Amino acid sequence: MTPQAAVYADGVSKSFGRTPAVAGFSLTAEDGVTGLLGPNGAGKTTLLRCLATVHAPDGGTLRLLGRDPGIAEQRREIRRRLGYLPQEPGFQRGFTAFEFLDYIAILKEMVDRRSRHDEVRRVIAEVGLETVSGKTIRKLSGGMRRRLALAQALLGSPELLILDEPTVGLDPEQRLRFRELIGRSGEGRAIILSTHQTEDVAALCSQVVVISEGRTRYAGSPAEMVARAAGRVWLDTRRDPSAAVAWRTGDGRYRNVGDAPAGADLVEPSIEDAYLLLVGDRALSLADAS
Amino acid sequence: MTTAWHLDQDLVRRYAAGATDGVLAASVEAHVVACGECRRRLAPAVDRGRLGTVWAGIADTVDTPRAGGFERLLHLVGIRPDTARLLAATPSLRASWLGAVAAVLAFAAFAAGSGPHGQLLFLTVAPLAPVAGVALAFGRAGDPTYEMAVATPYSAFRLLMVRTVAVLATTIAIAVTAAVVMAGPGWFAVAWLLPALALTATTLALAERVEPVYAAAGLSIGWLTVALTAWRATAVPALFGPAAQLAFLAVAMLACVEVVRRRDRLAYLIVGGAS
Numbered sequence: 351m352t353p354q355a356a357v358y359a360d361g362v363s364k365s366f367g368r369t370p371a372v373a374g375f376s377l378t379a380e381d382g383v384t385g386l387l388g389p390n391g392a393g394k395t396t397l398l399r400c401l402a403t404v405h406a407p408d409g410g411t412l413r414l415l416g417r418d419p420g421i422a423e424q425r426r427e428i429r430r431r432l433g434y435l436p437q438e439p440g441f442q443r444g445f446t447a448f449e450f451l452d453y454i455a456i457l458k459e460m461v462d463r464r465s466r467h468d469e470v471r472r473v474i475a476e477v478g479l480e481t482v483s484g485k486t487i488r489k490l491s492g493g494m495r496r497r498l499a500l501a502q503a504l505l506g507s508p509e510l511l512i513l514d515e516p517t518v519g520l521d522p523e524q525r526l527r528f529r530e531l532i533g534r535s536g537e538g539r540a541i542i543l544s545t546h547q548t549e550d551v552a553a554l555c556s557q558v559v560v561i562s563e564g565r566t567r568y569a570g571s572p573a574e575m576v577a578r579a580a581g582r583v584w585l586d587t588r589r590d591p592s593a594a595v596a597w598r599t600g601d602g603r604y605r606n607v608g609d610a611p612a613g614a615d616l617v618e619p620s621i622e623d624a625y626l627l628l629v630g631d632r633a634l635s636l637a638d639a640s
Numbered sequence: 641m642t643t644a645w646h647l648d649q650d651l652v653r654r655y656a657a658g659a660t661d662g663v664l665a666a667s668v669e670a671h672v673v674a675c676g677e678c679r680r681r682l683a684p685a686v687d688r689g690r691l692g693t694v695w696a697g698i699a700d701t702v703d704t705p706r707a708g709g710f711e712r713l714l715h716l717v718g719i720r721p722d723t724a725r726l727l728a729a730t731p732s733l734r735a736s737w738l739g740a741v742a743a744v745l746a747f748a749a750f751a752a753g754s755g756p757h758g759q760l761l762f763l764t765v766a767p768l769a770p771v772a773g774v775a776l777a778f779g780r781a782g783d784p785t786y787e788m789a790v791a792t793p794y795s796a797f798r799l800l801m802v803r804t805v806a807v808l809a810t811t812i813a814i815a816v817t818a819a820v821v822m823a824g825p826g827w828f829a830v831a832w833l834l835p836a837l838a839l840t841a842t843t844l845a846l847a848e849r850v851e852p853v854y855a856a857a858g859l860s861i862g863w864l865t866v867a868l869t870a871w872r873a874t875a876v877p878a879l880f881g882p883a884a885q886l887a888f889l890a891v892a893m894l895a896c897v898e899v900v901r902r903r904d905r906l907a908y909l910i911v912g913g914a915s
Contacts (some may be wrong), residue, residue, distance in 0.1 A: 368913060404790045419708060422904055434791040439786025442729050448705050453729050454785070456722050457792035464700050465723065471703065484705045495687045524881045577860075 353413040356510050357401060357541030357555040359409035363564075364396050371396035373564040374410065383536045386544040389629055393564040394544040395437050395514055401542055402434040402512040415510055428510075428516075430459065433503035437514040439495075443488040447479055447498050450487060454502040471558050478532065490551035492519050500528070504535070511535075512542040517550055518600075529553050548622040562629045572621055579624035583607050584614035596631035647671065647678045656685035710735065723802060730803045731782055732773035733810060741769045742814050749818035752828075757871075759828055763880055764867040766819070767836035768860050770811040774840050775847075775856030777803040779910055782853060790909055796902040805846065812836070831880040834888035839863060841895035848905040 357379040364372040372393045372558075377384070388394050389539055400412060401404040403419045415431055417424040418454050441450055451470040460466035474483045477497040480563050482490060490498065496519050503511060516523050525547075532541060532554055547552060560568040560575075568575055583605045589596045593606035607630065610616060647655070647668060650798055654660050672679045707715070707724070710733070714724035748765045752760040776782035778800045783789065790796055812833070819829035839859050840847045846855035870879040878884055 404792045404912075406908050422907065425907065429791060429793040432791060434788065436787040438792075440786070442731075442784060444708070444734070445729070448707070449725070449728075450785075451746050453725050454788060455727055457789050457794040459793050461722075464696060466702050467704055468696075515707065516798060521740060559903065 353411070354416045355413075356415055357384075357411050358413040359401075359410065360412075362397070362407045362412050363409040363551065364393075364400055364407050368415060370564055371438075372400065372407070375561065375566055376410075377523065377559055377565070377566070379557065381538060382556040383532060383543065384542045384552045384560065386559050387546075387548065387551060387625055388543065388544070388561040392479050392562050392629075396564075397561070398542065398544055399436075402436075403428055404434070404474075423495045424612060430506075431509045431564060433505065433508035433511045434524035435503040435511075435513040435516055435530055439502075440500035441487045441495065441498070444486060445485055446484050447474065447490065447494075448483045451505065451518050455505050458506050460506065469505060473504045476504055477501045478527065487634075493521060496520055497524070500531075501566060509539050511539060511541040511543075513541065515544055515546070517545055517547055517616045525550070535624040540601065548620070548625050552621045553556060560625060560628045567628045575614055575624045576619055576621050579607070579619035579627050581616055582610055582627060583619040583623045584610045586615065590614075595626045595631050629639055643886070645679060646675065652678075652682050652685050654784040656682065656687065658690070671768045673790070704737060726799065726802060727806050729783070730777045732776040732807050733803075738771070738810060738814065741773065741811055742769060742818075745769060745815050745818040749822040751787065753821040759822070760821070760867075760871055762865065763832045763835075766815045766832035767839050767863065769815055769862060770836050771809050771839045771843055772854050773811045774804050775843055775852040777807050777852075779847065779852040781851055787909060790907070796906040799846075800844070804840070806896065808840065815823060828880075830887070834885050834892065835863070835880075838888040838891040838895065839909065841892045841899065845895040845898040845902075846901075849910070851910055 355378045357377060358376055359377045362372060363370065371383075375393075386394050386398070387404075390554075396405060400407050401414065403414065405427055406420060412419060414428045415611055417428050419425045442453070446452065448470060451473060452466065455466045455470055456578065460469060472572045474480055477500055479494060479497055479501065482494060487498070496516070500513070500516060501514065513567050517528055520528060529550070535541070536554075543550075543554075546623055555572055558568070558570065558572050558575055559566060560561040584590070584606050585599075586606055587603055588607040589598075589604050590608075592611055592612065593604075594608035596608075599605050605617075605623075606614075607626050620638055648665060649697060651660070651664075651668065655665060660668065669823040672682055707721070708728060711721075711724045711728045714727060720726070745766060747764075748762040774859055778786070780786050789799065813834065815836075816829070819832070822829060839856075842859055843856045846852075846859075852860075868881060
């Protein structure tokens with residue numbers, strides 16, 4: 351828990367006009383993958399933009415790679431060691447995949463042409479786009495564009511990777527490849543990613559942070575998050591009124607999540623159950639309950 | 641194949657060091673392809689590091705896609721390949737945009753031949769071309785890679801300046817060409833320049849707070865309103881007279897000072913006027 355960590359945020363807040371998007375967010379992340387879970391509008395994108403140095407927080411303390419992003423020279427130092435995948439990455443569609451990555455590599459201060467091209471080829475291979483590197487971006491499929499966007503974040507082997515919903519638009523096979531890629535590259539660097547896919551968190555992350563309405567609802571390991579939901583998930587033939595969230599499963603029974611009544615048919619919770627307990631319809635707070 | 645000629649030690653050394661001219665090197669290469677003895681003699685003399693560099697150069701040349709037509713044009717006029725690529729990523733430097741600007745200004749220049757009102761139409765429209773071009777060169781609405789670019793160490797202020805200069809150079813060149821073919825008093829051909837610079841610089845000064853396209857749109861509407869009012873008031877509006885020109889110059893200079901003074905703000909995403 352030191353400002354020297356890859357990411358150190360203490361009470362970070364960011365508002366737009368009178369609307370607070372992030373309110374008092376705290377996080378310490380070292381090497382490894384940290385997953386950010388939260389409903390739409392929870393403030394994940396604003397928060398990740400702060401961590402990617404493209405937004406300046408209004409309040410709190412933020413240190414990235416031991417440096418202060420509020421100071422121009424230190425911000426530049428951070429950006430030299432940072433990879434960022436925005437939620438809605440855009441492209442110059444007339445560029446080829448290679449030209450686009452070369453363009454971003456120039457912005458990342460890779461001055462030597464030959465070694466820059468080598469690096470572009472390396473990240474193209476990393477995301478498996480070798481066969482289309484000479485094609486214009488407008489001819490690439492949606493999944494290929496997502497991989498291309500991820501490739502630009504990997505340029506220069508950054509020590510800190512900020513990925514805003516990197517698995518959106520990927521089919522199951524591509525998601526698996528992405529997990530392999532992140533699993534491979536997670537060592538020796540810190541990766542912060544946001545996602546709607548609770549399975550991504552279970553598969554990839556050593557730390558999970560759940561945010562809702564700009565505030566942290568949970569921070570810890572995925573296993574501990576699941577453990578906290580133990581005894582609070584049960585199956586029933588009906589939607590139990592005491593459940594915070596309930597839905598009909600494939601076998602016709604209802605999966606109820608919340609404070610279980612006595613004698614309930616308890617089942618093993620999943621990370622999704624744990625997540626729903628935190629931010630579900632009634633937003634039961636485990637933090638308050640425990 | 642047998643041959644009387646073989647590489648002597650001096651030629652081996654010079655070839656291995658890359659010190660032979662093209663013709664001699666070609667002769668050596670043609671010979672060593674056929675002569676095993678000279679290949680054996682040459683192989684240990686070649687520095688492995690140099691060989692690696694040469695090979696990497698060949699691989700890069702073969703493997704790197706050829707730059708697009710616009711970039712090659714920029715290379716021809718002496719712009720460095722890195723800068724050319726940054727400019728090629730600018731929407732308002734694409735052929736389609738420049739073609740649209742040329743078409744609008746050609747129409748305005750054509751209208752200028754019809755009399756004083758036509759000339760005023762040209763003077764009013766011409767300053768809007770560089771403003772729109774600069775607004776589309778930077779920011780979320782104009783640059784699809786804007787958010788990724790902001791997160792890189794490359795100075796956003798420098799990127800903005802590089803693109804602004806390129807957009808101004810091209811659109812002003814088009815407008816001057818249109819103005820030259822336009823009938824009318826000589827000063828009319830350049831009277832739009834200072835309004836153009838004042839509007840462009842003000843757009844950039846506001847760009848640190850408001851999305852450039854919104855700033856440009858607001859300023860353009862304001863400019864058209866002022867121009868229309870001036871048209872109604874007098875036949876030869878004071879809007880392009882000496883006093884007004886001095887005022888445009890002052891506005892342009894003040895706005896430039898403001899842009900430079902607040903350049904650090906460009907290091908973050910512009911959020912004003914956009915979500």
